[in-house]
Amino acid sequence: MLQLQTIRENRASVIERLAIKNFKATELVDEIIELDNKRRATQKELENILAQSNQIAKEIGILFKQGNREKADAAKEESLKLKAAAKAIEPELQETVELLNAKLVELPNLPHVSVKPGKAADDNEIIHEEGEMPKMAEDALPHWELASKYQIIDFELGSKVTGAGFPFYRGKGARLQRALINFFIEEATEAGYLEYQPPLLINAASGYGTGQLPDKEGQMYFVGEDNLYLIPTAEVPITNIYRDVIVKENELPIKNVAYSNCFRREAGSYGKDVRGLNRLHQFDKVEIVQIQNPDTSYQTLEEMKEHVANLLRKLGLPFRILRLCGGDMSFTSALTYDFEVYSAAQKMWLEVSSVSNFEDFQANRMKLRFKNKEGKTRLAHTLNGSALALPRIVAALLENNQTPEGIKIPEALVPFTRYQFID
């Protein structure tokens, strides 16, 4: 969430920048400022009473030791009055604070200055395009047909055992999954990321920490029996490692990588976009996360963008990088680059990665701070990116690399698959 100080001191520019995300903030911002004023006034009032009360309680202690019973009893009465006064104010303060927080979490993160306005995906700006478009034969097959032709992914079986969007991977298909995961993790490790294996279920506090809650409550699977959510991305457990943590400045940047299954309800989606591997309820992803000093976090974002681009180069997939427009950006992000890979048989671009700087938006929620050289604590910046999400990579690999001899595996991946063709 945004810092109160930011909102108070830059009311106009906060509203203006949120408008870039198509968020009409005026009313909410004014409400927040007013609630904060009320909070301050109420708190001051309460603290004055508590200060007096503390003073008297101390005096009573001394009076008792001196055996001055009468004076002590008189002071007790005075103290009771103060207590009643405090009791009257407390609920008001608590209510104000709760309401203030509820309003505060409704405000999205401010977009970075480089973010352009725009309504939706069409307005995203293509900032880079790379790789050769494969020339496909007339009879080129989409990946879901290749999947059944080579018997490597079984969607129907998934529907039988679980439901739509939960495929089985089989034989060389299963092995391809493992190969990609290992390849991605190895690349990240070489780039200095520390590998984690996180829990796949998280509590509500973690959901709030990274901003999935309360914003995307309905998008996560929820285990009511134990009050836990299935993670939509490893970002949640990995970033929440640092919830309520103050790190040392010289420990930055913290670079972590994690492979995990990801679970998304994707409520409301339908149509050809969800065909085959294009959109699943359960999928695999390797996620990179960095905790960085605010002074250098945008350099780090570029570095992470380059890391992802390199993965796609090594896989030989044509890709482009988009800078998301305000309207297409997530609630929590300040700047996001999307990576899209061209899927030749479907003749469409598939989003395979999203790399974002959240600045201190998540850190503020999580109270993730660092102590600088002067000994002051400051909110850190958090960043993350998919590096990479598997299903659409697999879709593009199958489609783009289909040959009469079978699916050709990219060189970089062969040491992991230990086969060169899916046939």
Next chain:
RNA sequence: GGAGAGUUGGCAGAGUGGUCGAAUGCGGCGGUCUUGAAAACCGUUGACCCGCAAGGGUCCAGGGGUUCGAAUCCCUUACUCUCCGCCA
């Protein structure tokens, strides 16, 4: 799942109703000494809120209660540990 014990500052660990935001040790930071380092010694060292400041307030797992006064007593939730059961 059953029974019991516990949760205090970065860590270890004292504190069982008043001057305790909390002893002590370790660690961290600064200094003295040293060519440099180590050792030794000295000092310093939690977070948050309000305030220009002085200062005030809150926090001893979370929440609630008793009391003039709670780290300390009571209730409750979460978690940890031990034993039993179950189990990959």
